[in-house]
Amino acid sequence: MEHQQTPADQQPPAKKPLFTRRRAMGVIAGASAACVADAFLTGTRWLSVTRKDVVCPAMGGSLDGLRVGVMADIHHRPGKSAGILQRAVERMLAEKPDLILMPGDFIDQDGTDAAPMMRTLSKLQAPHGVFACMGNHDGWTQSGFKLRSGFEKLGFNFLINAHTRLSIRGEPLAVAATDHIWLGHPAPGRTLAGLPAKIPVLGMVHEPDFFDEFIQHRPISLQVSGHTHGGQCQVPLVGYPPLLPQYGKNYVEGIYEKDNSRIFVTRGIGTSSLPVRFACRPEVAILTLRAQG
Ligand SMILES: [Fe+2]
Structure with missing residues (x-):
């Protein structure tokens, strides 16, 4: 039987493989560009509201259901952080918490024009009070006393x-x-001095890893931190990046329990260093305290 040869220029073109190295590089480059764009443009603005129950057995039964709002790490930058802060305050107020805790880092690098931030925060209110403490950036920028008098x-x-009762x-x-x-001057003994053991304590410490030392002095029903x-x-x-800040390496996000004490670490609202967030949305948190699980 005779086979006829098809001339080379009449043969159908060879099919290109679907997944070439060049295409793979293109996909990776495109995905990387999308991630970077998301980190800069969306990640810092896409506010979330976290709602969690926290069982604090030392709480009296009447405190069961107490709703604690937590908002930290505003990192106010004049002219740049107003939008996310405005939305955070609105979301917090909409949740109607019983009290609000703000564990520090109100200021980023420059505390000379905190007035716009203070105007926005002035809208916060809660039936049992709004509480704040120092963050490392507040201390480093020497903004603490000005913040305190403003608040x-x-x-x-x-x-x-x-403390306050x-x-x-x-x-x-x-x-x-x-x-x-x-680089601050924490004095946990003085902070807790005179508090009877039977009184449950809500603690605020900006840097979460101090929790281990704080609870050496007495059980803390719930410490809230940011940083x-x-x-x-x-x-x-994969999870958290390898470069976590000093005093923020052991308790990074969410609720942890140790020795009859608990800590909640919020992702906070703002950013430090580069103004980026990725897979780590800014957060307003509402913690509902439960006397029993
Ligand atoms: Fe911070």
Whole structure:
């Protein structure tokens, strides 16, 4: 049988493989560009509201259901952080928390024009008070005393190595906050001095890793902290970046429990260093305290 040869110029063109190295590089480059764009453009603005129950057995039964709003790490930059802060305040107010805790880093690098931030924060209110403490950036920029007097004019409590006692639904409760840890002057003994053991304590310490030392002095029903920004840029399926800040390496995000004490670390609202977030949305948190699980 005779086979006829088809001339080369009449043969159908060879099919290109679907997945070539060049195409793979293109996909990777495109995905990387999309991630970078997302980190700069969307990641810093896409505010989330986290709602969690926290079981604090030392709480009196009347405190069951107490709703604590947490908002940290505003990192105010004049002219740049107004939008996300405005939305955070609106979302917080819409949640109607019983009290609001703001554990520090109000200022980023320059505390000379904090007036726009203070105007926005002045809208915050809660039936049992609004409380704040120092963050390391507030200390480093020497903004602390100005912030404290500004907040006190608004009727907020700005606590530095101090506590205040509340009575909520007939139950005692204390809010206690140290100075910032990183180059600050934290004095946990002074912060908690004179508090009877039976009074449950809500603690505020900007840098979360101080939790281990704070609870050496007495159980803390719930410490709230910020500082880590949840890593600020997380890697999906991998987790937190290797470069976490000093005093923010052990407790990075969410709730942890140790020795009859608990800590909640918020991802916060703003950013430090580069204004980027990836897979780590800014956060307003509402924690509902439960006397029993
Ligand atoms: Fe911060």
